[in-house]
Amino acid sequence: MQETLGIAVITGASGGIGALYADRLARQGYDLMLVARNGERLQRVAAAIRERTGRTVLTVTADLTKTDDVARVATLITDDPRITMLVNNAGVGAAASLIQSDVDAMSAMIALNVDALMRLTYAAVPGFVERDRGTIINIASIVAVAPERLNGVYGGTKAFVLSFSQSLRQELADSNVHVQVVLPGATATDFWDVAGLPVQHLPQEMVMPAQDLVDAALLGLSRKEFVTIPSLHDAGQWDAFDGARQAMAGNLSTNKPAARYQAG
Numbered sequence: 334m335q336e337t338l339g340i341a342v343i344t345g346a347s348g349g350i351g352a353l354y355a356d357r358l359a360r361q362g363y364d365l366m367l368v369a370r371n372g373e374r375l376q377r378v379a380a381a382i383r384e385r386t387g388r389t390v391l392t393v394t395a396d397l398t399k400t401d402d403v404a405r406v407a408t409l410i411t412d413d414p415r416i417t418m419l420v421n422n423a424g425v426g427a428a429a430s431l432i433q434s435d436v437d438a439m440s441a442m443i444a445l446n447v448d449a450l451m452r453l454t455y456a457a458v459p460g461f462v463e464r465d466r467g468t469i470i471n472i473a474s475i476v477a478v479a480p481e482r483l484n485g486v487y488g489g490t491k492a493f494v495l496s497f498s499q500s501l502r503q504e505l506a507d508s509n510v511h512v513q514v515v516l517p518g519a520t521a522t523d524f525w526d527v528a529g530l531p532v533q534h535l536p537q538e539m540v541m542p543a544q545d546l547v548d549a550a551l552l553g554l555s556r557k558e559f560v561t562i563p564s565l566h567d568a569g570q571w572d573a574f575d576g577a578r579q580a581m582a583g584n585l586s587t588n589k590p591a592a593r594y595q596a597g
């Protein structure tokens with residue numbers, strides 16, 4: 334068996350995109366720590382990967398909307414110097430409008446998509462910096478830049494993931510800790526059932542198989558990409574969008590209101 338590349342921690346690994354990351358990273362030579370709520374599904378994913386790759390696969394049953402569970406996973410990450418990668422993938426979405434959404438469910442979504450991701454990143458980064466080695470992969474969404482597409486709270490959580498990753502990347506620029514943020518478009522997983530809009534209801538030309546999404550994202554990672562949008566065919570569109578943002582950034586804070594806001 335090839336030597337280990339360290340342990341990759343993957344949240345939301347009991348199915349969908351996370352389970353595919355688990356498979357692909359184990360094949361690359363990572364041992365795994367897989368996190369999700371459904372222990373039985375996690376065990377099945379882990380057993381299949383052990384069988385296929387011979388890698389060591391640990392499972393951690395945790396509900397990442399719960400403070401104590403997040404703290405438990407954070408401690409596992411902080412305490413284990415063999416961990417070299419964190420894939421912040423666990424997340425839920427919603428298709429309902431603000432008026433039709435249950436505000437407690439929205440709050441739980443923020444706890445998972447934002448707070449858990451932030452806390453686990455805080456748990457991983459200091460050790461990665463100290464050892465000058467590590468990779469953080471944050472799974473955002475195209476709704477980070479197109480929030481009108483689905484539920485607004487969901488879009489807001491993914492905008493957080495993008496902004497947080499942009500800032501983190503800048504902060505870690507002088508280290509060997511790499512940050513990648515992945516913005517999937519619609520991907521064929523259980524996500525859509527959980528979100529309340531079966532994937533069959535989407536135009537099928539917009540829906541990517543989950544295997545293709547993960548393989549493309551990992552190819553982007555191997556090229557040291559920061560932002561990876563597998564479904565965006567014209568990469569120049571992202572470059573123009575981000576270039577406009579960066580050009581504007583230097584003009585956003587001044588000591589006088591703009592002329593259009595000066596009375597008279």
Ligand SMILES: NC(=O)C1=CN([C@@H]2O[C@H](COP(=O)(O)OP(=O)(O)OC[C@H]3O[C@@H](n4cnc5c(N)ncnc54)[C@H](OP(=O)(O)O)[C@@H]3O)[C@@H](O)[C@H]2O)C=CC1
Nearest residue numbers: 345347348349350369370371397424474519520522523524
């Ligand atoms: N599918 C899509 O179209 C898109 C998905 N994404 C993002 O991709 C990521 C993965 O989603 P995807 O694979 O599609 O969805 P799935 O619903 O297939 O998988 C979600 C995973 O997250 C886990 N999870 C859900 N809630 C919790 C929780 N409270 N605590 C711990 N784990 C939890 C689930 O496991 P369990 O139920 O066992 O806890 C499951 O393993 C999400 O962040 C999503 O926002 C982004 C853009 C598009």
Ligand SMILES: N[C@@H](C=O)C(=O)O
Nearest residue numbers: 474475476517518519
């Ligand atoms: N990226 C999906 C959700 O997050 C979508 O295409 O809406």
